[in-house]
Amino acid sequence: MFPVERGHVKRLGADDALALQALLERCRDFLELTHEAPRPGAAREFLNNLPNGKTLEDKFVLGLYAEGADELAGVIDIVRHWPIRDEWIIGTFLLEPTRRNTGLGASVHRDLEQWVRGQGATGLRLVVQVQNPAGLRFWQRQGYAITGQTVQRTHVRENIIHLLRKPLDT
Numbered sequence: 130m131f132p133v134e135r136g137h138v139k140r141l142g143a144d145d146a147l148a149l150q151a152l153l154e155r156c157r158d159f160l161e162l163t164h165e166a167p168r169p170g171a172a173r174e175f176l177n178n179l180p181n182g183k184t185l186e187d188k189f190v191l192g193l194y195a196e197g198a199d200e201l202a203g204v205i206d207i208v209r210h211w212p213i214r215d216e217w218i219i220g221t222f223l224l225e226p227t228r229r230n231t232g233l234g235a236s237v238h239r240d241l242e243q244w245v246r247g248q249g250a251t252g253l254r255l256v257v258q259v260q261n262p263a264g265l266r267f268w269q270r271q272g273y274a275i276t277g278q279t280v281q282r283t284h285v286r287e288n289i290i291h292l293l294r295k296p297l298d299t
């Protein structure tokens with residue numbers, strides 16, 4: 130996919146569901162904070178969920194592998210051309226707890242941004258739940274600004290979310 134400093138990235142598919150399920154279970158803290166504890170089948174859902182009107186061709190589920198480790202260190206999902214052409218949206222950016230707070234997230238985001246710029250993107254978008262202030266700080270440090278707030282309704286809860294965007298046209 131694209132090079133990362135301390136490992137490699139692979140596009141995940143149905144064959145990786147077991148490894149992704151194990152990662153989601155190790156990331157229970159984040160899933161409980163924002164949605165619900167990982168259920169059996171959470172990985173399959175993660176691989177197949179799509180915004181309205183998109184197909185799996187436009188969605189990249191990227192597995193992050195740290196140097197010298199077989200287990201997934203993190204996962205990113207990103208959809209191109211949503212909500213409009215040349216805007217890309219990060220659905221999830223999740224590192225496993227033991228990999229956080231060492232600069233890996235910032236470094237992988239830089240590499241992701243470079244790849245997306247190379248694909249002609251004009252902006253990167255994402256959302257952060259208000260109950261995740263550390264996540265919000267992280268994104269603001271990566272150059273994202275809040276553009277609005279809305280309510281996110283899942284089948285188990287409602288979240289108030291910040292909408293964020295980073296322009297890539299400079």
Ligand SMILES: CC(C)(COP(=O)(O)OP(=O)(O)OC[C@H]1O[C@@H](n2cnc3c(N)ncnc32)[C@H](O)[C@@H]1OP(=O)(O)O)[C@@H](O)C(=O)NCCC(=O)NCCS
Nearest residue numbers: 159222223224229230231232233234235257263264266267
């Ligand atoms: C957010 C995340 C991708 C950042 O990657 P990272 O490698 O830990 O980040 P860095 O080491 O480059 O920077 C550290 C910053 O990450 C953020 N961060 C660290 N742990 C976090 C956690 N458990 N939850 C949310 N953000 C966290 C904080 O902003 C921290 O800075 P601080 O000192 O101001 O608290 C990673 O911590 C993570 O996967 N967190 C859980 C999932 C999450 O919240 N994702 C973002 C959702 S929108």
